[in-house]
Amino acid sequence: MMMHSPKNSDGLGHSDKRSTERREQTRQSGDRNFWSSLGPGVISGAADDDPSGIVTYSVAGARFGTGLLCAAMFTWPLMAAVQTMCARVGMVTGQGLMAALRTKFPRPVLVVIAAALFLANTINVGSDLAGMADAAGLLTHVSSHIWVVAFAVLIGWATIGFRYGTIARVLKWLALFLAAYVLTALTLKPDIGAVAKATILPSVPRTREAWSTIVALLGTTISPYLFFWQASNEVEEEKALGRRRVMDRQGASPREIRDRKVDVAIGTFSSNIAMYFIILTTALTLHAHGITEPQSSREIAEALRPLAGPFAALLYMVGILGTGALAIPTLAGSAAYAFSEIFNWRQGMDERASRAPAFYGIVIASMGTAVAINFANVNAVKALYWTAVINGVLAPFLLVGMLLVASDKAVMHGQPSSPLGRAAVAVTALAMFIAAGAMFFLP
Numbered sequence: 001m002m003m004h005s006p007k008n009s010d011g012l013g014h015s016d017k018r019s020t021e022r023r024e025q026t027r028q029s030g031d032r033n034f035w036s037s038l039g040p041g042v043i044s045g046a047a048d049d050d051p052s053g054i055v056t057y058s059v060a061g062a063r064f065g066t067g068l069l070c071a072a073m074f075t076w077p078l079m080a081a082v083q084t085m086c087a088r089v090g091m092v093t094g095q096g097l098m099a100a101l102r103t104k105f106p107r108p109v110l111v112v113i114a115a116a117l118f119l120a121n122t123i124n125v126g127s128d129l130a131g132m133a134d135a136a137g138l139l140t141h142v143s144s145h146i147w148v149v150a151f152a153v154l155i156g157w158a159t160i161g162f163r164y165g166t167i168a169r170v171l172k173w174l175a176l177f178l179a180a181y182v183l184t185a186l187t188l189k190p191d192i193g194a195v196a197k198a199t200i201l202p203s204v205p206r207t208r209e210a211w212s213t214i215v216a217l218l219g220t221t222i223s224p225y226l227f228f229w230q231a232s233n234e235v236e237e238e239k240a241l242g243r244r245r246v247m248d249r250q251g252a253s254p255r256e257i258r259d260r261k262v263d264v265a266i267g268t269f270s271s272n273i274a275m276y277f278i279i280l281t282t283a284l285t286l287h288a289h290g291i292t293e294p295q296s297s298r299e300i301a302e303a304l305r306p307l308a309g310p311f312a313a314l315l316y317m318v319g320i321l322g323t324g325a326l327a328i329p330t331l332a333g334s335a336a337y338a339f340s341e342i343f344n345w346r347q348g349m350d351e352r353a354s355r356a357p358a359f360y361g362i363v364i365a366s367m368g369t370a371v372a373i374n375f376a377n378v379n380a381v382k383a384l385y386w387t388a389v390i391n392g393v394l395a396p397f398l399l400v401g402m403l404l405v406a407s408d409k410a411v412m413h414g415q416p417s418s419p420l421g422r423a424a425v426a427v428t429a430l431a432m433f434i435a436a437g438a439m440f441f442l443p
Contacts, residue, residue, distance in 0.1 A: 039168065039237060039263055040087065040168075040229075040230055040233035040234055040236075040237060040260075041083065041087065041230070041260060041264035041265070041266065041267040041268070042263060042266055042267040042270070043168065043171045043233065044226050044229055044230045044264075044267055044330070045079075045264070045266070045267025045268045045269075045270050045271040046171070046174065046177075046267065046271060047171075047226065047229065047323075047326050047327045047331075048079070048221060048223065048271045048327075049271050049274045049278075050124065050323050050324060050327030051127065051130075051131030051135075051297060051327070052127040052128050052131065052220075052387070053220045053327075054131070054278055054297065054319065054323065055131065055294075055296075055297050055300065056216050056217065056220045057217070057220070057282075058278055058279075058281075058282045058294060058297075058300050059213070059293075060216075060217060060279050061279035061282030061283040061286065061287060062282045062283070062286040062287050062291060062293070062294055063209075063287070063292050063293070064210065064213065064283075064287070065198075065287040066195060066279075066280065066284075067198065067202060067205075067210075068202070068213065068214070068217065069195070069198050069199045069202070069276060069279055069280060069283070070199055070200075071214065071275075071279070072272045072273070072276035072279065073199065073272070073276070075217065075218065075221045075222065075272055075275075076268055076269055076272040078222060078428040079221055079268045079272065080264055080265055080268040081424035081428060082227065082399065082402075082425055082428055083226065083227075083230050083264045083267070083268055084260070084261055085402055085417050085421055086228075086231045087230050087234055087260045087263075087264055088252070088257065088417055089231050089402070089406055089412070090230065090232065090233070090234030090235050091234045091238075091249075091252040091257065091260065092250065092251060092252050092413055092415045093250065093411065093413065094235065094243075094246045094248070095231075095235060095341065096228065096231045096337050097230075097231035097402070097405075098113075098114065098228065098337065098338045098341035098342055099341040100405045100411060101113075101401055101402075101405060104401060104405060104411075107342060110338075111342060113398065114338040114339050114342055116394060117224055117225060117228065117334065117335050117338055118338075118339070118362070118366060120224070120225070120387050120390060120391055121225050121331040121334060121335050122332075122335075122369045122373075123383050123387045124225075124327075124387060125328055125332055125366055125367060126371070126373035126374055126383070127383060127387075128324045128327055128328055129148045129152055129324070129328070129370055129371065130148065130296070130297070130374050131296075131297040131324060132147065132148075132321055132324035132325070133145070133147035133148040133374070134296060134297050134301070135297065135298075135301065135317035135320040135321050136321065137298070138301060138302070139317060145374070145375065148371055148375075149371060151324070151325075152368075152371045155325060155328050155329060156363070156364065156367050158170075158329075159329045159332065159333065159349070159363060160353050160360050160363065162349075163349065163350050167329065167349055168233075171326050171329070171330075174323070174325055174326040176322075177318065177319050177321075177326070178271070178273075178274040178319070180315040180316070180318050180322070181277045181315070181319050182273065182274070183315050184277065184278075184281050184308070184312045184319070185277040185278075185280045185281045187311060187312045187315075188284050188285065188308055190280060190284055195280065199276075208438075211435060211438040212389060214435050215393065215435045215436055216392060217275075217392075218392045218432050219387075219390070219391035219392025219393070220391070220392075221271070221272070221275065222395055222432065223391050223395065224391055224398050225330065226334075227402065228335075228337055228338050229333065229334040232333075232334070235348075236350065239350055240350070250413050251415065252415065281304070281308070281312070281316070284308075285303070285304055285307040285308050286300070286307070289303075297320055300316070301313050301316050301317050301320075304316055328367070332362070332363045332367055335362055335366055336359045336362035336366075337359075339358070340358065340359045340362075343358070345358040346358075346359065347359040392435065392436060393436045395432055396428075399425055399428060399429040399432070400429055403425055403426060403429070406421075407422055
């Protein structure tokens with residue numbers, strides 16, 4: 001039986017002492033500068049544009065030109081609504097998303113979800129390592145296999161060795177690498193009128209291939225690993241403030257919720273703007289010159305060099321290195337959080353490896369398997385593309401589960417998601433169901 005402490009004047013289900021503490025910390029947080037107020041929302045948004053996502057966007061531009069530019073405008077509000085709901089679940093319940101889902105679904109179902117998450121994330125990590133290694137190989141002429149191992153060891157060591165506060169600060173700065181893709185497109189001096197027309201008046205997809213690409217874009221942008229990462233990072237933020245017990249993290253003030261909405265809005269907007277300009281870059285270069293089936297980030301960068309110039313190719317590669325370093329801890333960490341919440345393992349990036357061996361074991365297993373994938377000669381582009389498709393098919397089912405949690409006043413301690421937020425997530429789930437169905441049933 002769930003026990004609730006008496007509600008205070010703000011309607012929060014925790015004690016007066018807890019409420020006073022939160023109001024005081026909220027008042028103090030208002031004195032911080034704007035950059036310091038940003039956090040999990042910006043990191044999650046930037047992590048969405050990992051090297052595997054960049055290749056998916058590049059393939060979309062190479063195959064369909066500017067025909068799918070509107071996807072970035074369409075996915076931004078949907079992604080913002082989903083990530084805001086995930087953030088609210090973490091802030092209000094004081095636990096990660098999988099812990100909240102435990103109140104609605106049996107453990108075997110959650111284990112299947114976590115296993116699928118681990119598999120998809122691990123393939124993505126492998127693809128991200130390959131993309132980073134290709135970029136580093138082009139810049140240094142050192143074998144990409146050496147760089148795969150080097151990046152895996154370095155990122156794994158930093159994820160395990162550094163505390164959450166340090167990791168969060170580094171990841172937030174790495175988010176600035178998304179600007180590389182805006183600059184890459186601008187160096188091509190696109191016809192603004194033609195681009196605007198393609199954005200505002202898109203062509204309706206009519207083939208299974210086009211719909212599968214849309215599903216891949218949706219699965220890359222509105223991706224399950226970001227759901228778990230966002231909610232768990234809210235918990236990490238609370239722990240960093242000294243709220244170690246679940247009961248001390250329950251509930252959120254209106255100011256905290258508003259701040260996170262702004263944080264998520266900025267992070268998701270940045271993510272989708274980068275997506276827009278990546279599609280535009282490859283549409284104006286690769287697609288325009290008949291290169292419609294690029295097979296790797298290296299091939300894309302090499303094709304950009306003669307078509308767009310060495311500076312554009314350099315920016316493309318630098319962006320891959322920065323976003324990869326940001327996304328890999330997110331991918332490996334989200335699966336670790338999911339399994340830990342199912343089995344009540346000690347977890348968190350503030351924990352020492354000796355105190356949370358299972359949590360960090362999942363991180364190491366994911367990265368080790370990802371390295372092995374790179375030495376197995378798996379076609380990285382095809383693997384990540386179909387991983388994005390799988391995510392696009394599975395995500396709407398997970399969104400339905402989130403809606404059940406976020407609408408439950410008992411689980412959400414009297415602070416369920418707003419009707420508008422729930423409606424937006426419901427529309428997102430419906431859109432993803434429709435896109436997946438069109439992919440399967442169109443000739």
